[in-house]
Amino acid sequence: MNKNKHYSQMSQDLFVDHLLESNEGYFVDVGLYEPKFINNTYLLEKKGFTGLLFDIDQYWIDLSKKHRAATSKAIQVDLLKKNFNELLLEENAPKIIDYIDLDIDEGTVKVLKDIDYTNFSFKVLTVEHDYYAHGDESRSEIRNFLDSKGYQLVCGDVGNNSGPQEDWYVNPSYVEKDKWEPLLCNDVKHTEIRKLMGIEDERLNWGPENYREWHDDPIWHLT
Numbered sequence: 001m002n003k004n005k006h007y008s009q010m011s012q013d014l015f016v017d018h019l020l021e022s023n024e025g026y027f028v029d030v031g032l033y034e035p036k037f038i039n040n041t042y043l044l045e046k047k048g049f050t051g052l053l054f055d056i057d058q059y060w061i062d063l064s065k066k067h068r069a070a071t072s073k074a075i076q077v078d079l080l081k082k083n084f085n086e087l088l089l090e091e092n093a094p095k096i097i098d099y100i101d102l103d104i105d106e107g108t109v110k111v112l113k114d115i116d117y118t119n120f121s122f123k124v125l126t127v128e129h130d131y132y133a134h135g136d137e138s139r140s141e142i143r144n145f146l147d148s149k150g151y152q153l154v155c156g157d158v159g160n161n162s163g164p165q166e167d168w169y170v171n172p173s174y175v176e177k178d179k180w181e182p183l184l185c186n187d188v189k190h191t192e193i194r195k196l197m198g199i200e201d202e203r204l205n206w207g208p209e210n211y212r213e214w215h216d217d218p219i220w221h222l223t
Contacts, residue, residue, distance in 0.1 A: 009038040010160055010190040012126045015168055016099045017043065018197045019124050019179050025098035027051035028088070030079070030111060031128075033103070035064040040101040040126065045072050049098070052091055054079065056104075079107050084114035096121055096174070103128040109138055109145070117149050125151065125169040143167065155193055156186040 006013050025048075029041040032053045036042050041051060050071040053064050056078050064074035077087065100122045102108050108127060125146070129139040143153065152172045157164030164187060170180045183196050194200070 005043070007036060007038065007042045008040045010158060010166065011194055012040040012101065012166075012168070012190075013043040014194060014197065014199060015126070015155070015183075016040075016124050017047070018183075019170060019175050020098055022098070023048040025049045026094050027099040027101070028093065028097055029053045029101050030084075031055060031101075031103035031105075031107075032064065032074075033060055035060065035068045035074075040103075041072070041099070042068070044099065045069055052088075052093065054087075079104060079111050079114075084111045085116045085119065086114075088115075088120060093120065095119060096123070098122075099124045099126075101126050105130070106138075109141055112142065112145055121171055121173070122151075123171050123174040125171075126166055127169065128166045130165055139167070152180065154180045154183050154185075155188070158188065158190050158193065160189055 006017075008014070025044065027041045027044050027049050028051055029039070032039060032041070032055045035053070041049070041053070045051070045068060050069075051073075053061070053068065053072055053074040054077055055061055055064075055074075056076065058076045061074045061076040064072070068074065073091065075087075075091075079087075097120060102111060102125065104111065105128075108129070112127075127142055127146075129142055143156075146169055147153070150171070150173070151169045153167055154170055155168040158166045158168060172180075183193060185193060185196065
């Protein structure tokens, strides 16, 4: 059983932690939503990572400033109106970013295309496409674009009971093949990916029935 407390809704933080195996690094959380509960970067922060937290909703930014570490800078921004590459430059983000999480619905394609890939690269990416709700509207465009930039799709159409929601990628220039190749899969629930990582624990980390036993900071303590 995995001993780490984890916070993502669909095991994204476990996937990143498994691939990077590090207590330090840099993340960019685009569309952070809750700062702790069902958040994809909180576990990394607790391990020693620093980074940037972006959301369009000032409420989540204010909550993040209150409950996340000072080393995670929370910024309210509308990325449909702001160039993402310029924002990374303004915030002095490192050229090699360990993990980027993209979950901003119709803005995801725009943000990916904003990036100057001669300036920035990413070791691990988790990208929401919500195929279960919108079909192939953005999924194919995202896949073709990231493939053209040299990123390897490791886990395609990762989902839960709702159906396929995300694709998970690595940059093979930074992540060893023997780490990501055993995880290659498509159209699976995230709990199956846990098994590929050697994590047999199938419990979810969210929801009122299990939350108290999994976390130090229950959701009702965040407000």
